[in-house]
Amino acid sequence: MNKIYFRYIIYLFVISFTLLIGNQKTCKACNKDLSAQYLIHKGNYYHHTCYDKYIQIYCDQCGKKIDGSYNTSKDKNYHKTCYQQFIQKRCEECSDIISGIYTIHEEKEYHESCYVEYILPKCDVCHQPVEDKYIKDFWGNYYHAYHDKKMPSCDNCNRLICSPLTNGGYSINSNRFVCNLCKPEVINNKFQLRKVLNNVLDILKTVGVVNLPTDLPITLIDSREELIRMSGNRLGNIQGYTNYEESSMAGRIIDQKYHIYILSNLQEEIFKAVLAHELFHVYLFQNKLDLRSDIREGFCNLGSNLIYQHYGSELSKYRIKMMNESMDPDYGIGYKNMKEKLDDIGWKRLLKKLPRF
Structure with missing residues (x-):
């Protein structure tokens, strides 16, 4: 009876030991047996130290453990508070x-x-943000493109005429418009003309354009359409016109008459530039120079450029810019070709060679 009991004890011990060995857990990280407390992560078992070393997520900002939800950015992990404070x-x-x-x-x-x-940028006309098509003018004004179709522009500076940009303005025959910035310096009565003519003649003399008539009649014209009709000019932006008549006897010219017509209400510098252009036409008539149209108008525009360079104001710079950007065969391209010749040989030689152009 005692022998049987002893064998039963031995069998029970062997079975219990086998069960214990069969259920022994090992750490997924170090592959060593687990004892006491351990952690389970995604079905795997880990020592606390192995979990902290190999599995535990740490914040890449503060270096501390991350427990619970967290943010990732560019393959880095962050506490939500660290992410918001330093990364987001x-x-x-x-x-x-x-x-x-x-x-x-x-x-x-x-x-x-x-x-x-x-x-x-905010629209300088309506002060609303400019999110779509816009125009930036020479003067640094930003405005929605649609304002350009709804508002008149100044004949002189080309600003949109409105209270925010120019403090308003006025119209001439409801067809031409002048802003209140240019208004104080416009030429709009005959008593201003004598002084203006003498001033322009003095400037032209500095480059060798001399012996021009000092008693030229100048008439102010309000309507651009009237000026176009008088001149027969194909361009709609004409600002001046010189009428020339001569009387001859026995093949000899015995009299020459000139009459210059210029739009009224042009700002003084622009008026003088237009007058210089027309006086260059007078110079060509006096010297019997019948030039090709691009050479003729290009040369006369050198007179306008001379005035603008003389004053050097922002308005004059704007007008020079417009001349340089013009693609008109005569007033734009012709002018730039003549300006290139002038820059190359100077006024004295240009005037001397002009008959051969």
């Missing part, structure tokens, strides 16, 4: 967190609303 995009304007769609401008990031409100 912030608006360059208001410094608040950017959590949705945003705008990048000059490598800086903005809320869409902040970009529209503070960064987008």
Whole structure:
């Protein structure tokens, strides 16, 4: 009886030992046996130290353990608070967190609303943000393109005539418009003409254009259409015209008469530039120079350029810019060709060679 009991004890021990060895857990990281407390992660078992070393996620900002939910960015992990404080995009304007769609401008990031409100240029006419097509004029004004179709522009400076840009303006025969910035310096009565003529003649003398008549009749014309009709000019932006008549006897010219017509209400520098252009026509008539149209008008535009360079104001710079950008065969391309010759050989030689052009 005792022998049987002893054998039973031995069998029970062997079975218990086998069960214990069969259920022994090992650490997934170091492959060593687990004892006491351990951690389970995704069905695998780990020592606490192995889990902390190989599995535990740490914040790449503060270096501390991450428990619970977290943010990732560019393969790095962050506590939610660390991510919001140090990593998440912030608006360059208001410094608040950017959590949705945003705008990048000059490598800086903005809320869409902040970009529209503070960064987008504002229309100088209506003061609203300019988000679509816009125009930036020579004077630095930004405005929606549609304003250009609804408002008149100044005959002189080409600014849109409105209260914000020019403090208003006035019309001439409802067809031409002058802004209130140019208004104080316009030529609009005959008593101004004598002084203006003498001033222009003095400037032309400095480059060798001399012996021009000093008693030339000058008439101010309000209507551009009337000036076009008188001159027969094909261009709609004509500003001046010189009428020339001569009397001859026995094949000899015994009398020459000139009459210059210029639009009224041109700003003084522009009026003088137009007058210089017409006086160059007089110079050509006096010297019996019948030039090709592009050479003729290009040469006469050198007179306008001379006046603008003499004054050098922002308005004069604007008018020179317009002349340089013109693609008109005579007044634009012809002028630039003559300007190139002038820059190459100077006034004295240009006037001497003019008959051979």
